[in-house]
Amino acid sequence: MVAPPDNDVLWARALTYAHGGSPALTGVSLGVQEGEILAVSGPRGSGKTTLLRCLSGQLLPDSGEVWFNSSPIHTMSTLARERLRCERFGWIGPEPCLVPELNAWENAALPLLLRGTRRKGAKHAAHEWLDRLDIGDCAGSRPATLLQAQRQRVAVARALAAAPDILFADEPTAPLHGPDREQVLRTITTAARSHGITVVLTGHGTEADALVDRSVSLIDGRRSGSVPAHHAEGSAACSVSV
Ligand SMILES: Nc1ncnc2c1ncn2[C@@H]1O[C@H](COP(=O)(O)OP(=O)(O)OP(=O)(O)O)[C@@H](O)[C@H]1O
Numbered sequence: 001m002v003a004p005p006d007n008d009v010l011w012a013r014a015l016t017y018a019h020g021g022s023p024a025l026t027g028v029s030l031g032v033q034e035g036e037i038l039a040v041s042g043p044r045g046s047g048k049t050t051l052l053r054c055l056s057g058q059l060l061p062d063s064g065e066v067w068f069n070s071s072p073i074h075t076m077s078t079l080a081r082e083r084l085r086c087e088r089f090g091w092i093g094p095e096p097c098l099v100p101e102l103n104a105w106e107n108a109a110l111p112l113l114l115r116g117t118r119r120k121g122a123k124h125a126a127h128e129w130l131d132r133l134d135i136g137d138c139a140g141s142r143p144a145t146l147l148q149a150q151r152q153r154v155a156v157a158r159a160l161a162a163a164p165d166i167l168f169a170d171e172p173t174a175p176l177h178g179p180d181r182e183q184v185l186r187t188i189t190t191a192a193r194s195h196g197i198t199v200v201l202t203g204h205g206t207e208a209d210a211l212v213d214r215s216v217s218l219i220d221g222r223r224s225g226s227v228p229a230h231h232a233e234g235s236a237a238c239s240v241s242v
Pocket of ligand 1: 019020022023024042043044045046047048049050051
Protein backbone atom coordinates (compact mmCIF):
# COMPACT_ATOMS: atom_id res chain seq x y z
CA MET A 1 0.00 0.00 0.00
CA VAL A 2 1.57 3.30 -1.13
CA ALA A 3 0.64 6.49 0.74
CA PRO A 4 -0.96 9.24 -1.40
CA PRO A 5 0.74 12.50 -2.43
CA ASP A 6 0.80 15.03 0.44
CA ASN A 7 -1.23 17.68 -1.37
CA ASP A 8 -4.19 15.41 -2.18
CA VAL A 9 -6.92 15.44 0.45
CA LEU A 10 -8.64 12.60 -1.39
CA TRP A 11 -6.84 10.02 -3.46
CA ALA A 12 -7.99 6.89 -5.20
CA ARG A 13 -5.90 4.31 -7.00
CA ALA A 14 -7.06 1.69 -9.52
CA LEU A 15 -10.60 1.41 -8.19
CA THR A 16 -12.74 -1.41 -9.48
CA TYR A 17 -16.32 -2.11 -8.48
CA ALA A 18 -18.98 -4.41 -9.91
CA HIS A 19 -22.69 -4.34 -9.04
CA GLY A 20 -23.71 -8.00 -8.84
CA GLY A 21 -21.01 -9.05 -11.31
CA SER A 22 -21.65 -6.16 -13.69
CA PRO A 23 -18.58 -3.86 -13.80
CA ALA A 24 -19.26 -0.21 -12.92
CA LEU A 25 -15.66 0.98 -12.32
CA THR A 26 -12.57 -0.45 -14.01
CA GLY A 27 -9.27 0.84 -12.68
CA VAL A 28 -10.16 4.47 -11.90
CA SER A 29 -7.45 6.60 -10.27
CA LEU A 30 -8.04 10.15 -9.08
CA GLY A 31 -6.51 12.76 -6.80
CA VAL A 32 -8.36 15.77 -5.37
CA GLN A 33 -6.50 18.65 -3.77
CA GLU A 34 -7.63 20.40 -0.61
CA GLY A 35 -10.19 23.10 -1.43
CA GLU A 36 -10.51 21.95 -5.04
CA ILE A 37 -13.90 21.80 -6.75
CA LEU A 38 -13.86 18.85 -9.13
CA ALA A 39 -16.59 17.83 -11.55
CA VAL A 40 -16.96 14.21 -12.64
CA SER A 41 -18.94 14.05 -15.84
CA GLY A 42 -19.95 11.28 -18.19
CA PRO A 43 -22.96 9.70 -19.87
CA ARG A 44 -25.65 7.80 -17.95
CA GLY A 45 -24.33 4.57 -16.51
CA SER A 46 -20.66 5.57 -16.88
CA GLY A 47 -19.97 5.00 -13.16
CA LYS A 48 -20.15 8.51 -11.65
CA THR A 49 -22.41 7.59 -8.72
CA THR A 50 -20.46 4.41 -8.01
CA LEU A 51 -17.22 6.41 -7.99
CA LEU A 52 -18.62 8.98 -5.53
CA ARG A 53 -19.96 6.22 -3.30
CA CYS A 54 -16.52 4.53 -3.26
CA LEU A 55 -14.70 7.82 -2.62
CA SER A 56 -17.06 8.70 0.25
CA GLY A 57 -16.77 5.31 1.95
CA GLN A 58 -20.36 4.26 1.27
CA LEU A 59 -19.13 1.38 -0.89
CA LEU A 60 -15.95 -0.62 -0.45
CA PRO A 61 -14.21 -1.09 -3.82
CA ASP A 62 -13.64 -4.66 -5.00
CA SER A 63 -9.99 -3.66 -5.47
CA GLY A 64 -7.96 -0.47 -5.31
CA GLU A 65 -7.45 2.12 -2.61
CA VAL A 66 -9.17 5.25 -1.32
CA TRP A 67 -7.34 7.61 1.03
CA PHE A 68 -8.63 10.63 2.94
CA ASN A 69 -5.61 12.68 4.08
CA SER A 70 -3.30 9.99 5.45
CA SER A 71 -6.05 7.50 6.29
CA PRO A 72 -6.88 4.53 4.07
CA ILE A 73 -10.69 4.42 3.89
CA HIS A 74 -10.75 1.07 2.07
CA THR A 75 -9.32 -0.75 5.11
CA MET A 76 -11.45 0.99 7.76
CA SER A 77 -14.09 -0.85 9.74
CA THR A 78 -17.71 -0.10 8.92
CA LEU A 79 -18.03 1.88 12.16
CA ALA A 80 -14.94 3.98 11.41
CA ARG A 81 -16.21 4.74 7.90
CA GLU A 82 -19.60 5.73 9.28
CA ARG A 83 -17.94 8.05 11.78
CA LEU A 84 -15.77 9.57 9.05
CA ARG A 85 -18.80 10.17 6.85
CA CYS A 86 -20.76 11.71 9.72
CA GLU A 87 -17.97 13.98 10.97
CA ARG A 88 -15.95 14.94 7.89
CA PHE A 89 -18.01 14.29 4.73
CA GLY A 90 -21.20 15.76 3.34
CA TRP A 91 -23.49 14.17 0.76
CA ILE A 92 -26.09 15.61 -1.60
CA GLY A 93 -27.84 13.09 -3.82
CA PRO A 94 -30.15 13.58 -6.79
CA GLU A 95 -33.13 12.93 -4.44
CA PRO A 96 -33.46 14.93 -1.20
CA CYS A 97 -34.01 11.97 1.21
CA LEU A 98 -35.27 14.02 4.17
CA VAL A 99 -36.68 12.68 7.43
CA PRO A 100 -40.46 13.12 7.01
CA GLU A 101 -41.17 13.60 10.73
CA LEU A 102 -38.74 16.53 11.02
CA ASN A 103 -39.33 20.03 9.68
CA ALA A 104 -36.94 21.74 7.26
CA TRP A 105 -34.63 23.32 9.83
CA GLU A 106 -34.49 20.13 11.91
CA ASN A 107 -33.53 18.19 8.77
CA ALA A 108 -30.87 20.75 7.88
CA ALA A 109 -29.52 20.65 11.46
CA LEU A 110 -29.50 16.85 11.73
CA PRO A 111 -25.79 16.15 10.92
CA LEU A 112 -24.75 18.80 13.45
CA LEU A 113 -27.09 17.39 16.12
CA LEU A 114 -25.74 13.87 15.45
CA ARG A 115 -22.23 15.22 15.99
CA GLY A 116 -23.25 16.59 19.38
CA THR A 117 -23.59 20.28 18.46
CA ARG A 118 -25.92 22.07 20.89
CA ARG A 119 -29.45 22.53 19.59
CA LYS A 120 -29.26 26.34 19.58
CA GLY A 121 -26.08 26.40 17.48
CA ALA A 122 -27.36 23.72 15.09
CA LYS A 123 -30.65 25.60 14.67
CA HIS A 124 -28.82 28.85 13.96
CA ALA A 125 -26.61 27.21 11.29
CA ALA A 126 -29.59 25.48 9.69
CA HIS A 127 -31.60 28.73 9.50
CA GLU A 128 -28.59 30.57 8.05
CA TRP A 129 -28.23 28.08 5.17
CA LEU A 130 -31.97 27.83 4.53
CA ASP A 131 -31.99 31.64 4.21
CA ARG A 132 -29.03 31.59 1.81
CA LEU A 133 -30.86 29.06 -0.31
CA ASP A 134 -33.99 31.27 -0.36
CA ILE A 135 -36.16 28.84 1.62
CA GLY A 136 -35.96 30.47 5.04
CA ASP A 137 -39.76 30.79 4.96
CA CYS A 138 -40.04 26.99 4.84
CA ALA A 139 -37.94 26.38 7.97
CA GLY A 140 -40.92 25.18 10.03
CA SER A 141 -42.49 23.07 7.28
CA ARG A 142 -42.31 19.31 6.99
CA PRO A 143 -40.99 17.78 3.75
CA ALA A 144 -44.40 16.51 2.64
CA THR A 145 -45.69 20.08 2.40
CA LEU A 146 -42.75 21.27 0.29
CA LEU A 147 -42.12 21.11 -3.46
CA GLN A 148 -39.41 18.70 -4.61
CA ALA A 149 -37.17 21.66 -5.55
CA GLN A 150 -37.61 23.10 -2.02
CA ARG A 151 -36.83 19.70 -0.48
CA GLN A 152 -33.63 19.52 -2.52
CA ARG A 153 -32.59 22.94 -1.22
CA VAL A 154 -33.13 21.65 2.32
CA ALA A 155 -30.83 18.72 1.48
CA VAL A 156 -28.22 21.20 0.19
CA ALA A 157 -28.58 23.28 3.38
CA ARG A 158 -28.18 20.10 5.46
CA ALA A 159 -24.89 19.28 3.70
CA LEU A 160 -23.47 22.80 3.94
CA ALA A 161 -24.59 23.57 7.53
CA ALA A 162 -22.36 20.76 8.76
CA ALA A 163 -19.27 22.41 7.16
CA PRO A 164 -17.80 19.13 5.87
CA ASP A 165 -14.16 18.75 4.81
CA ILE A 166 -15.35 17.15 1.58
CA LEU A 167 -18.75 17.57 0.00
CA PHE A 168 -19.86 14.86 -2.42
CA ALA A 169 -22.68 16.09 -4.63
CA ASP A 170 -24.20 13.51 -6.95
CA GLU A 171 -26.25 15.38 -9.54
CA PRO A 172 -27.29 17.90 -6.87
CA THR A 173 -29.46 19.91 -9.24
CA ALA A 174 -31.35 16.94 -10.71
CA PRO A 175 -34.78 17.90 -9.24
CA LEU A 176 -34.36 21.58 -10.20
CA HIS A 177 -35.11 23.49 -13.38
CA GLY A 178 -33.66 26.45 -15.29
CA PRO A 179 -32.23 29.30 -13.21
CA ASP A 180 -32.80 27.28 -9.99
CA ARG A 181 -30.10 24.85 -11.12
CA GLU A 182 -27.51 27.56 -11.60
CA GLN A 183 -28.41 29.31 -8.33
CA VAL A 184 -28.03 26.13 -6.27
CA LEU A 185 -24.79 25.16 -8.04
CA ARG A 186 -23.47 28.65 -7.44
CA THR A 187 -24.47 28.54 -3.75
CA ILE A 188 -22.66 25.22 -3.33
CA THR A 189 -19.47 26.38 -5.06
CA THR A 190 -19.45 29.82 -3.41
CA ALA A 191 -19.94 28.23 0.02
CA ALA A 192 -17.20 25.73 -0.73
CA ARG A 193 -14.74 28.46 -1.70
CA SER A 194 -15.53 30.69 1.28
CA HIS A 195 -15.40 27.80 3.78
CA GLY A 196 -12.49 25.86 2.21
CA ILE A 197 -14.68 22.83 1.47
CA THR A 198 -13.37 20.38 -1.11
CA VAL A 199 -16.13 19.38 -3.54
CA VAL A 200 -16.54 16.41 -5.87
CA LEU A 201 -19.71 16.73 -7.91
CA THR A 202 -21.24 14.82 -10.79
CA GLY A 203 -23.37 15.82 -13.72
CA HIS A 204 -24.09 14.77 -17.28
CA GLY A 205 -23.22 17.94 -19.07
CA THR A 206 -21.08 21.01 -18.85
CA GLU A 207 -23.34 23.28 -16.75
CA ALA A 208 -20.90 23.23 -13.81
CA ASP A 209 -17.80 23.85 -15.93
CA ALA A 210 -17.67 27.59 -15.33
CA LEU A 211 -17.89 27.10 -11.56
CA VAL A 212 -15.41 24.27 -10.95
CA ASP A 213 -11.61 24.08 -10.94
CA ARG A 214 -11.22 20.89 -12.93
CA SER A 215 -13.32 18.37 -14.74
CA VAL A 216 -12.69 14.66 -15.32
CA SER A 217 -14.89 12.35 -17.32
CA LEU A 218 -15.83 8.70 -17.13
CA ILE A 219 -16.87 6.46 -19.97
CA ASP A 220 -17.87 2.84 -19.28
CA GLY A 221 -16.31 2.95 -15.81
CA ARG A 222 -12.95 4.32 -16.98
CA ARG A 223 -11.34 7.77 -16.84
CA SER A 224 -11.37 9.40 -20.25
CA GLY A 225 -9.82 12.79 -19.59
CA SER A 226 -8.81 15.46 -17.10
CA VAL A 227 -8.74 19.12 -18.00
CA PRO A 228 -8.79 22.42 -16.14
CA ALA A 229 -12.40 23.65 -16.13
CA HIS A 230 -11.75 26.69 -18.32
CA HIS A 231 -10.55 24.31 -21.03
CA ALA A 232 -13.41 21.87 -20.53
CA GLU A 233 -15.32 22.89 -23.64
CA GLY A 234 -12.53 21.39 -25.71
CA SER A 235 -12.33 18.26 -23.61
CA ALA A 236 -13.25 15.93 -26.45
CA ALA A 237 -10.29 17.16 -28.45
CA CYS A 238 -7.75 16.88 -25.65
CA SER A 239 -8.90 13.73 -23.87
CA VAL A 240 -6.15 11.42 -22.69
CA SER A 241 -6.36 7.86 -21.48
CA VAL A 242 -5.45 7.49 -17.85
N1 LIG B 1 -27.51 -1.07 -7.48
C1 LIG B 1 -27.13 -1.48 -8.69
N2 LIG B 1 -27.32 -2.75 -9.10
C2 LIG B 1 -26.94 -3.17 -10.32
N3 LIG B 1 -26.31 -2.38 -11.23
C3 LIG B 1 -26.08 -1.11 -10.88
C4 LIG B 1 -26.47 -0.58 -9.60
N4 LIG B 1 -26.10 0.72 -9.54
C5 LIG B 1 -25.51 1.01 -10.72
N5 LIG B 1 -25.51 -0.08 -11.52
C6 LIG B 1 -24.92 -0.17 -12.87
O1 LIG B 1 -23.55 0.23 -12.77
C7 LIG B 1 -23.19 1.07 -13.87
C8 LIG B 1 -22.73 2.43 -13.34
O2 LIG B 1 -23.84 3.05 -12.70
P1 LIG B 1 -23.71 4.46 -12.00
O3 LIG B 1 -25.04 4.77 -11.36
O4 LIG B 1 -22.53 4.48 -11.15
O5 LIG B 1 -23.47 5.41 -13.24
P2 LIG B 1 -23.80 6.96 -13.41
O6 LIG B 1 -22.78 7.49 -14.37
O7 LIG B 1 -23.87 7.61 -12.07
O8 LIG B 1 -25.22 6.95 -14.08
P3 LIG B 1 -26.38 8.08 -14.00
O9 LIG B 1 -25.84 9.28 -14.70
O10 LIG B 1 -27.52 7.44 -14.71
O11 LIG B 1 -26.66 8.31 -12.55
C9 LIG B 1 -24.43 1.16 -14.76
O12 LIG B 1 -24.30 0.16 -15.75
C10 LIG B 1 -25.57 0.83 -13.82
O13 LIG B 1 -26.63 0.23 -14.52
